[in-house]
Amino acid sequence: xxxxxxxxxxxxxxxxxxxxxxxxxxxxxxxxxxxxxxxxxxxxxxxxxxxxxxxxxxxxxxxxxxxxxxxxxxxxxxxxxxxxxxxxxxxxxxxxxxxxxxxxxxxxxxxxxxxxxxxxxxxxxxxxxxxxxxxxxxxxxxxxxxxxxxxxxxxxxxxxxxxxxxxxxxxxxxxxxxxxxxxxxxxxxxxxxxxxxxxxxxxxxxxxxxxxxxxxxxxxxxxxxxxxxxxxxxxxxxxxxxxxxxxxxxxxxxxxxxxxxxxxxxxxxxxxxxxxxxxxxxxxxxxxxxxxxxxxxxxxxxxxxxxxxxxxxxxxxxxxxxxxxxxxxxxxxxxxxxxxxxxxxxxxxxxxxxxxxxxxxxxxxxxxxxxxxxxxxxxxxxxxxxxxxxxxxxxxxxxxxxxxxxxxxxxxxxxxxxxxxxxxxxxxxxxxxxxxxxxxxxxxxxxxxxxxxxxxx
Ligand SMILES: Cc1cc2nc3c(=O)[nH]c(=O)nc-3n(C[C@H](O)[C@H](O)[C@H](O)COP(=O)(O)OP(=O)(O)OC[C@H]3O[C@@H](n4cnc5c(N)ncnc54)[C@H](O)[C@@H]3O)c2cc1C
Numbered sequence: 325x326x327x328x329x330x331x332x333x334x335x336x337x338x339x340x341x342x343x344x345x346x347x348x349x350x351x352x353x354x355x356x357x358x359x360x361x362x363x364x365x366x367x368x369x370x371x372x373x374x375x376x377x378x379x380x381x382x383x384x385x386x387x388x389x390x391x392x393x394x395x396x397x398x399x400x401x402x403x404x405x406x407x408x409x410x411x412x413x414x415x416x417x418x419x420x421x422x423x424x425x426x427x428x429x430x431x432x433x434x435x436x437x438x439x440x441x442x443x444x445x446x447x448x449x450x451x452x453x454x455x456x457x458x459x460x461x462x463x464x465x466x467x468x469x470x471x472x473x474x475x476x477x478x479x480x481x482x483x484x485x486x487x488x489x490x491x492x493x494x495x496x497x498x499x500x501x502x503x504x505x506x507x508x509x510x511x512x513x514x515x516x517x518x519x520x521x522x523x524x525x526x527x528x529x530x531x532x533x534x535x536x537x538x539x540x541x542x543x544x545x546x547x548x549x550x551x552x553x554x555x556x557x558x559x560x561x562x563x564x565x566x567x568x569x570x571x572x573x574x575x576x577x578x579x580x581x582x583x584x585x586x587x588x589x590x591x592x593x594x595x596x597x598x599x600x601x602x603x604x605x606x607x608x609x610x611x612x613x614x615x616x617x618x619x620x621x622x623x624x625x626x627x628x629x630x631x632x633x634x635x636x637x638x639x640x641x642x643x644x645x646x647x648x649x650x651x652x653x654x655x656x657x658x659x660x661x662x663x664x665x666x667x668x669x670x671x672x673x674x675x676x677x678x679x680x681x682x683x684x685x686x687x688x689x690x691x692x693x694x695x696x697x698x699x700x701x702x703x704x705x706x707x708x709x710x711x712x713x714x715x716x717x718x719x720x721x722x723x724x725x726x727x728x729x730x731x732x733x734x735x736x737x738x739x740x741x742x743x744x745x746x747x748x749x750x751x752x753x754x755x756x757x758x759x760x761x762x763x764x765x766x767x768x769x770x771x772x773x774x775x776x777x778x779x780x781x
Contacts, residue, residue: 328354329420330354330420331407333454336563337567339491339524344356344492367428373652379522381565383523389495389497393495397497404436407436411445426604427607454568456571457480469598476598477591485572518652523565531570540583558687562689568590599705627764631677632680634646635761636761638716638719640728644659663681668701668702668770668774674701719742738758
């Protein structure tokens with residue numbers, strides 16, 4: 325019997341799935357397998373919001389496979405051990421999986437390859453499953469990766485993208501292969517109340533609706549905090565319930581300036597993946613050190629706590645931090661300005677902020693989270709590493725009517741228009757009517773501290 329194992333990782337879909345298509349070629353029997361990797365849990369990446377979304381994705385994947393005559397096999401433990409067990413139990417001669425970019429993913433792939441080949445079996449690792457373009461597919465003449473986005477995008481945009489693959493009609497799975505029970509979101513605690521639902525069906529619905537009615541307003545609307553006019557596809561791209569190749573392909577087909585701007589954002593995702601693939605240490609270490617002597621977590625403990633809880637006294641910062649806690653997701657403009665507030669205004673190590681984001685973000689991943697944090701902190705790929713976002717200016721520009729702040733900071737509901745961005749300007753009893761903190765830091769003193777730290781004063 326020709327049996328192939330398809331190991332699903334960050335690609336929890338049936339549409340446009342190169343490993344599954346390759347395994348099905350030659351009418352092979354397939355074992356669709358997902359392993360809850362204990363090493364990922366041990367490393368602290370198993371945040372409740374992502375586990376809940378993952379549970380939705382696995383159930384939906386299982387349902388999709390059942391509609392095609394198959395089912396998902398779910399195991400937990402050491403990924404390499406579990407794959408090898410399944411391979412032995414089914415006498416499979418090959419395993420197909422998507423290539424990963426993190427150091428952990430690379431190590432895991434190598435261990436798996438050695439274990440399988442030692443036993444006379446083969447591992448096929450497929451590119452362009454998780455990203456639209458594989459890391460390393462385009463490189464500058466003198467390096468193994470692009471360190472600046474604009475030239476990367478020029479090459480990315482011109483590079484041939486592979487065809488979108490159809491969904492298989494039938495998936496035959498060996499009958500006697502056992503599976504652990506699939507997890508459910510109901511058995512998890514500590515979830516954000518407004519957490520999105522996962523799964524391929526949900527992702528495809530969202531993508532279709534976005535292409536029909538959202539994408540055309542993206543150029544003007546993507547930075548409007550209250551308008552909430554971005555695709556919200558990030559968790560689906562993170563878990564691979566929609567394919568980056570297919571999203572880029574369908575967006576290009578939709579055409580127009582909105583689609584162009586949206587496709588450019590998708591390229592940012594690939595950009596960060598290719599940086600991390602080439603510089604795996606960037607998940608923890610400064611990509612470009614600025615010799616920062618960050619304030620110690622003890623000295624800044626209260627301010628860090630205020631930032632996490634959304635009570636810094638800067639309304640737009642607090643609104644965004646509360647959105648993160650409530651939804652497990654935050655608008656990109658919010659991510660930029662809250663990260664700048666922590667790393668530059670409070671001058672706290674970007675790793676403290678990245679860790680907090682990862683504990684809540686449903687789309688939280690090492691490539692995009694760590695490298696965006698580094699970008700904002702000025703230790704990454706930003707060509708203007710010392711720019712500081714002023715939260716009042718940001719609030720007035722990207723939430724001009726104050727509607728975003730009033731949505732997330734109900735204590736300030738009574739303050740109309742843009743006045744909501746500066747409650748400290750109110751005097752006496754008028755100010756006292758609002759149960760909202762005073763700013764925890766003076767912006768000009770903070771700017772001077774940062775400039776001094778970076779040798780710019
Ligand atoms: C400090 C900080 C941390 C971040 N952490 C993450 C993270 O952990 N995971 C994550 O997916 N994104 C992260 N981002 C990037 C970005 O904020 C989100 O991808 C975006 O807000 C998701 O919303 P959306 O799907 O509606 O985006 P849209 O505006 O609709 O964009 C479409 C897609 O393009 C990609 N994209 C857009 N902007 C970026 C960007 N700057 N970098 C990389 N990809 C991008 C995403 O996959 C997104 O889904 C972070 C940004 C910052 C500043």
